[in-house]
Amino acid sequence: MKIVITATKPQTDGLVDPRFGRAQYFILMEAETQQWEALENPAIAQSGGAGVAAAQFIIDKHVDAVVSGDFGPNASRALGGADIKMFLFSPEVDTVQSAVDLFKQDKLQQFK
Amino acid sequence: MKQLVILSGKGGTGKTSICAAFAHLASIEGSQGGIVLADADVDAANLRLVLSPVEAETTEFWGGSLAEIDPDVCIGCGECVPVCRYYAVLDDPQRLNKKWIDPVACDGCAACVYACPTSAIRMVVQQEGFWFRSDTAYGTLFHAELFPGRENSGKLVTLVKQNARLWAEEHQVPLVIIDGPPGIVCPVISACAGADLGLIIAEPSLAGIHDLKRIQATMQHFRVPQVIAINKADIYPDGVQQIREFADKNNIQVLGEVPFDPLIPHSMLLGLPVTEKFPDSDSSRAIRHLWQTVATLIEPL
Amino acid sequence: MKPIQIAVASGKGGTGKTTIATSLALSLAEKYHVAYLDCDVEAPNGHLFLHPEFNTSTEAVIRIPRIDKNRCTLCGKCVEVCQFHALAKVGKTIMVFPQLCHGCGSCTWNCPEHAIEEIPNPIGVLESGKARQDFHYAHGTLTISEPMATPIIRQLKRLEIPPQTAISILDAPPGASCSVVETLRGSDFALLVTEPTPFGLHDLGQMQGIVEEMRIPAGVIINRENGDYLPLLEYCTKHHLPVMLRVPFERRIAEGVARGQTLVEIYPEYRQCFLDLFDSIAVLANQ
Ligand code: SF4
Ligand code: SF4
Ligand code: SF4
Ligand code: SF4
Numbered sequence: 001m002k003i004v005i006t007a008t009k010p011q012t013d014g015l016v017d018p019r020f021g022r023a024q025y026f027i028l029m030e031a032e033t034q035q036w037e038a039l040e041n042p043a044i045a046q047s048g049g050a051g052v053a054a055a056q057f058i059i060d061k062h063v064d065a066v067v068s069g070d071f072g073p074n075a076s077r078a079l080g081g082a083d084i085k086m087f088l089f090s091p092e093v094d095t096v097q098s099a100v101d102l103f104k105q106d107k108l109q110q111f112k
Numbered sequence: 113m114k115q116l117v118i119l120s121g122k123g124g125t126g127k128t129s130i131c132a133a134f135a136h137l138a139s140i141e142g143s144q145g146g147i148v149l150a151d152a153d154v155d156a157a158n159l160r161l162v163l164s165p166v167e168a169e170t171t172e173f174w175g176g177s178l179a180e181i182d183p184d185v186c187i188g189c190g191e192c193v194p195v196c197r198y199y200a201v202l203d204d205p206q207r208l209n210k211k212w213i214d215p216v217a218c219d220g221c222a223a224c225v226y227a228c229p230t231s232a233i234r235m236v237v238q239q240e241g242f243w244f245r246s247d248t249a250y251g252t253l254f255h256a257e258l259f260p261g262r263e264n265s266g267k268l269v270t271l272v273k274q275n276a277r278l279w280a281e282e283h284q285v286p287l288v289i290i291d292g293p294p295g296i297v298c299p300v301i302s303a304c305a306g307a308d309l310g311l312i313i314a315e316p317s318l319a320g321i322h323d324l325k326r327i328q329a330t331m332q333h334f335r336v337p338q339v340i341a342i343n344k345a346d347i348y349p350d351g352v353q354q355i356r357e358f359a360d361k362n363n364i365q366v367l368g369e370v371p372f373d374p375l376i377p378h379s380m381l382l383g384l385p386v387t388e389k390f391p392d393s394d395s396s397r398a399i400r401h402l403w404q405t406v407a408t409l410i411e412p413l
Numbered sequence: 414m415k416p417i418q419i420a421v422a423s424g425k426g427g428t429g430k431t432t433i434a435t436s437l438a439l440s441l442a443e444k445y446h447v448a449y450l451d452c453d454v455e456a457p458n459g460h461l462f463l464h465p466e467f468n469t470s471t472e473a474v475i476r477i478p479r480i481d482k483n484r485c486t487l488c489g490k491c492v493e494v495c496q497f498h499a500l501a502k503v504g505k506t507i508m509v510f511p512q513l514c515h516g517c518g519s520c521t522w523n524c525p526e527h528a529i530e531e532i533p534n535p536i537g538v539l540e541s542g543k544a545r546q547d548f549h550y551a552h553g554t555l556t557i558s559e560p561m562a563t564p565i566i567r568q569l570k571r572l573e574i575p576p577q578t579a580i581s582i583l584d585a586p587p588g589a590s591c592s593v594v595e596t597l598r599g600s601d602f603a604l605l606v607t608e609p610t611p612f613g614l615h616d617l618g619q620m621q622g623i624v625e626e627m628r629i630p631a632g633v634i635i636n637r638e639n640g641d642y643l644p645l646l647e648y649c650t651k652h653h654l655p656v657m658l659r660v661p662f663e664r665r666i667a668e669g670v671a672r673g674q675t676l677v678e679i680y681p682e683y684r685q686c687f688l689d690l691f692d693s694i695a696v697l698a699n700q
Contacts, residue, residue: 019274047176047267049498049513056492056501070306074510081503121456123426123587128612155590155619156425158612177496197517216594216627221517222496235496260622264590266560294426294587295455298560317671319431319458326456326557333558347664348671372667374639377610381642 001031003103004058005096006068010038012096016089018069021050027096028061031104051075058084067099071111086111113280114410115273115288117152117307117336121327123294125315126343128153129376129386130399131291132162136385137403138287139250145286149248150276151255152269152303153293154241155262162380165246165253173256173268175240178218179225185232186210192224192233216261238262243272245279252279266302269293273303287410296330309410310336311367313343316351324355328362338364339409341402345369367409368402370395416448416578417698420600420629423607424616426587429636429660429670430606434584435462436676437604440687441580442548448574448581449544451552452596454537454565459584462675465550467542471572473553473565474533475516480507484528491520491529512560537565541572549575562592570599580691589619597623601698603631605654609642617645621652630697637662655697657690 006023008015017023022044029036039061043053051071055078058066065085079086087108089099102108118134120127131149138147151159179200181192188209193201200217201224204210213224213233225233240263243256254276256268273290280288292303304310310331314324324340331338340359345352352369359366373395379386387396421434431453438449451459478491478500485507492500492507499514500507511534521529536559541551553569555562566586574581585596597603603624607613617633624631632655635645639662649656660666660676660683669679677683 018277022270022274043498045174046498047263048265049510050267052498052501052510052513056498059501059503072305074513077510078501078503078508081501081506081508083504122458124428124608155588156612156616158425158615161611161615195518195522217598219515219517220496221515221519222494223517223519223522226494226519226523258590260589260619261594261626262590264588295562296555296557297455297562297592301558301560315427315671318461318673319456320671322458322461323456329557344667344671347667351671372664374662377608377637377639380610380612383611 001065002028002063003031003065003067004028004063005099007038007096012036014096015094016067016069016096016099020068020071020075021054023054023068026058028063029100031100049074052078055079065103067103067108076111113277113286113288114308115277115290115306116309116311116406116410117290117292117304118311118313119292119300119304119327119331120294120313121296121323122315122320125313125320126376127313128158128162128291129380130313130343130370131159131289132385133387133399134289134403135163135250136388137400145284147251147287147289148276148280148285149251149253150273150288150290151253152272152290152299154256154258154268154272154299155264157255157257159291160246160253160255162383162385163248163250163253164383165248167244167246169245171243172239173241173243173271175238175265175267176220176263177235177237178215178220179213179222179233180236181211181213182232183207183210185230187230189229191227191229195223195227241268243268243275245275254279264299266298269299269302296326300330301334304331304334304336307336310338311406312338312340314340314355315344316342316348316355318351321351321354321358325358328364340364340366342366342369344372347372367405368398370398370402416581417602417695418581418583418600419602419604419694420583420585420597421604421606422585422593422597422620423587423605424589424620425608425613428606428608428613431458431462431584432670432676433604433606433634433636434582435459436683437687437690438463438548438582439546439675439677440684441691442546444688445579446548446575446577448549448578450569450581450583452566452569452583453586454553454555454562454569455586457552457554460552461673463544463546463550465542465544467540469542470538470540472533472535473537473539473568474535475514475564476518476531477511477514477516477534478509478520478529479532480509481528481530484526486526488525490523490525494519494523516564539569539572549578562586563595566592566595589616589623594623594627597627597629600629602694603629604634605631606634606636607645609635609638609645614645614648617648621654630700632657632694632697634658634660636660657693658686
């Protein structure tokens with residue numbers, strides 16, 4: 001299962017970025033093997049429609065789930081349309097790694 | 113960390129003066145851990161004028177792109193003219209048989225770029241202003257300056273707010289106060305996004321009441337919890353009555369009334385919040401009461 | 414003859430721009446054919462003072478794409494050309510995000526399969542008619558939650574006005590960004606209403622930046638004046654902005670305006686001031 005976590009640093013020990021469309025980085029991880037790579041968010045500099053642009057970027061990577069602080073209406077419509085599950089990080093989550101751990105334990109709240 | 117956004121719909125209702133007074137009050141009473149301020153009115157950024165900030169960090173703001181024609185490549189064929197729905201492609205005033213794009217009219221859609229057979233047109237990203245982190249006597253202020261006439265897409269507002277929020281989180285400041293812009297479009301929507309409480313500063317005039325209804329409906333649409341305070345309350349008692357009835361009907365609490373007081377603009381002339389310069393004036397008393405009520409609403413949220 | 418177009422703008426909100434614009438219209442309507450356009454589509458207020466009766470109402474629209482699924486090959490060209498991310502390729506569909514769409518038409522022209530047609534997406538209402546004092550009046554009201562104001566202003570300005578119109582008066586939105594620029598486009602003169610405070614002065618500076626870039630002659634009206642505010646007067650001198658009218662800070666005016674009265678209804682003697690003001694505008698606009 002491929003998941004994406006929004007991150008403030010290109011590392012798994014960095015904090016989760018609460019923003020989706022204007023997140024600094026996306027950590028793309030294979031949940032089973034924990035192999036990951038950090039991707040710069042190409043939408044960060046968009047003047048409008050950052051949510052959709054970021055969603056398009058994620059959709060094209062064929063991921064199964066995204067973890068972030070919040071999802072705007074446009075981004076969630078696009079991600080939902082591509083059957084990508086959205087999860088909100090909870091107060092226990094601080095680093096990307098902790099988000100992954102909770103995700104694997106099925107402890108994250110799903111965004112609807 | 114909580115976010116309080118102050119809005120008004122109509123301009124000139126005293127929103128910024130009240131916001132500055134709140135900043136002052138928060139620094140002397142209540143809100144342990146202080147506050148972070150964000151001026152989201154980026155094309156009329158006035159909060160800094162009452163808070164005498166010292167700039168600590170300045171960042172360029174790059175917004176959208178506009179089209180530009182390279183006159184050396186353009187052959188004047190005119191293919192770019194009909195595709196522009198903004199009437200931005202004109203005859204070059206300086207060169208014969210060349211086209212020119214009026215940057216004031218260009219919307220940045222790039223339709224002309226794709227229409228041009230000689231690839232004479234390119235999109236050029238524009239610097240549209242700056243944003244700042246500054247220190248004030250009452251807390252850290254995030255503010256911005258949009259260059260005159262630029263598109264206020266909400267991106268700059270979002271930037272200012274996000275940086276204020278991240279700063280507050282990093283420094284464990286419990287409250288961000290956002291001074292919102294007038295109107296109801298992009299920048300306002302960006303200013304209210306994610307706010308825990310929206311305080312509407314209403315003015316009891318026919319125009320003020322009309323605009324109150326529009327900002328209220330906008331906040332309702334974006335599901336921002338709202339409360340109302342009435343400024344310049346004694347100027348039109350019937351208007352106060354109408355605001356109260358409107359609030360009742362929509363189940364919105366009216367937290368207080370601030371009287372019409374020339375000391376408010378006067379203190380602004382002196383570059384200080386009214387509650388600091390004239391702490392015993394009727395308006396300062398009313399604002400202090402209002403702040404205490406707001407603070408009790410914010411904390412348990 | 415093309416009517417002279419005067420935009421009343423302020424930068425800062427609440428400086429009394431609408432009070433000035435409506436009073437100017439009322440005064441000039443006695444002598445000239447006037448048309449009044451309330452371009453503050455986010456919060457139109459002119460009608461509260463001029464009590465127009467509307468006889469036409471049209472929808473303001475943005476033309477958004479609709480994709481013909483039978484023709485679309487999902488090539489993704491439309492997504493690539495759209496600068497505003499109003500389109501996304503999601504699975505086996507092209508998704509349209511109406512609130513992000515500027516209606517530019519670029520996707521339509523660039524679709525190799527001609528699979529895109531444009532459908533109107535209403536964003537507000539345009540109304541026109543007559544003010545009670547028998548001059549042309551039009552305004553636009555943006556629908557709540559719509560994010561963009563400029564398209565509706567653009568459409569409002571393209572509505573027909575009576576052919577005999579000699580003066581059109583445009584009440585601009587507050588602020589100093591794109592919607593003000595849209596209002597000012599094509600104007601012969603900009604009346605900048607300001608308040609003698611640091612806020613008013615700062616925002617006047619923003620407006621001055623716009624009129625200078627757009628090369629529109631401009632003058633200043635100081636509203637709610639309470640003694641000389643020197644920095645403002647110095648600013649005006651330095652930037653060659655003539656101060657064309659000064660209205661004092663008076664509780665009686667504030668109370669009257671709150672009740673929906675214009676300045677010339679509160680103090681009829683201002684009528685002559687506005688007529689004189691127009692004579693000066695006519696001179697300055699032609700220089
Ligand atoms: S980018 Fe769009 S608005 Fe600008 S000139 Fe080209 S077609 Fe016109
Ligand atoms: S389409 Fe290209 S070559 Fe033709 S007039 Fe426009 S810019 Fe010049
Ligand atoms: S450009 Fe036309 S064919 Fe290609 S994806 Fe878009 S609508 Fe479909
Ligand atoms: S009309 Fe323009 S803004 Fe709208 S979807 Fe098409 S390309 Fe994008």
